[in-house]
Amino acid sequence: MTANTPGDDVLVRLRGIRKAFGANVVLDGVDLDVRAGEVLVLLGPSGSGKSTLLRTVNMLTPPDAGTVEFDGEVLVPPASRWPWAYRRQSARLARHRREMGMVFQHFNVFPHMSVLRNITLALRSAQGLSKADAEAVALERLRAVSLAEKASAYPDSLSGGQKQRLAIARALALAPKLMLFDEATSALDPELVKGVLDEMRALAGSGMTMIVVTHEIQFAKEVADRVVFMEHGRIVEEGPAAQFDEPREQRTREFLRALSS
Amino acid sequence: MREKGFAFDLGVVLAHLPEMLGAFGLSVAVAVAAMALATAAGLLVAVGATSRWRVLVALCFAHIQVFRGVALYVLIIWVYFGLAITLQVNIAPTPAGILTLALLDSAYLAEIFRTGLQKVDRGQREAGAALGLSDGAILWRVVVPQAVRSMIPAIGNQFTDVLKDTSILAVIAVPELMYTSQSLAQQTYRPFEFYTVAGVLFVIGVSVITYAVRVAERRVRRGAVRGVVAPAGVPMVTSVSGREPGEPPRMEDER
Ligand SMILES: Nc1ncnc2c1ncn2[C@@H]1O[C@H](COP(=O)(O)OP(=O)(O)OP(=O)(O)O)[C@@H](O)[C@H]1O
């Protein structure tokens, strides 16, 4: 059930992604395409590599091998030994990252800045907007997540749900082409989960391309165009959300049964 | 009162109080100037020491080791006499004293800031990176402000050290509190009284700094990183009152 049907153009193309932390192979050759407008949900047991895979998309965790293509360009993590070359690589990556918003499990809002400045920082510093323009955009974004009256408050006076909505507004302010959600509701008290899921649902409905890691299986079925089930750093099964009512793979069935019990 | 020569007679000091207070004023001014320079330099050194550039890292650690290791007495002799002899750089006593204290304390402050930088939650850098902020913006707008806030108690502690360390500038005849006390003591044959008053002034100065730090800490509380580990030199508070170890004591009116 989604308002928009994804197009054919691939926005994110992962090929042969591998990542190990020491001897722990976390991603073991992942290929994945995400089309523009698609909502993709990543499922899998704890430690299966969902977060790591999500973080390779914006290079917070550069893969050991494989390529990440975003909007037709291969992303290169800055690695030069020379400061000026490093700077150039880093600036190029930052430009791509501005087109991908990320929402973290633990919000990661900036505690030393007002709610408004949390949003204007990137608009001004990275996008070069004037103070007035940045604040206008920020206020609009805050209104969209019902936080406008908190604009001058500091994050420590917000509830977890409000912090996460602020984090969503902060990411959306840059008008990204892709949104990455890593268990956006896992750290929230149960009564605050709905507000955040509502924002994500609305965003999915608006045609945003999204990669969502979540354990909220009902929500996943509702918003996902496609579900990917991972285990041990590999994709075990993928298909439309409906397929996961009766998964093909034994492991997927076990996982979903464990989740719903 | 017993024999005149042995009595504790503050009247003598009172007669010279304006000079004593003026000298204390100079001590405070020197401490503030040294602290300002040391804070700026210490922050830069800490940033360099935590950068990815190996040469820079090595230089910054060398700075920390050298200026933390060399005794203050040696350093002041070096800055005041050494530079004049070897490089023909002649610096007046007061600026030489400020420079000496700034060098020494930049090393201590660099260590304090380095701890602070490392204590800032990794998620903060990641959030900045994910927003496409430049490395510089992540550092100076996201990480450094939080590190500095979390280190305010340690910075205040360092400031009290700097104030007391100004007394060693007497060696190069900077007319600060200790030097002035010495010369007045020699003039009046009343060393005990003058040094006692000098001590009291230092205690007052340190108390004022401590209070100011409390106020500053309270004002930035909302932005501070909680539960930071106090660096060496700051008394560690163990969790008796339900606080985390090293978390700054809470004020009654905690928000
Ligand atoms: N920075 C890191 N250093 C070392 N090991 C790591 C690091 N990040 C992740 N790992 C390891 O990689 C494996 C996969 O982690 P990842 O966070 O991707 O799993 P996940 O599927 O997101 O799990 P969860 O559902 O618990 O969030 C785990 O074994 C984890 O311990």
Ligand SMILES: [Mg+2]
């Ligand atoms: Mg995870």
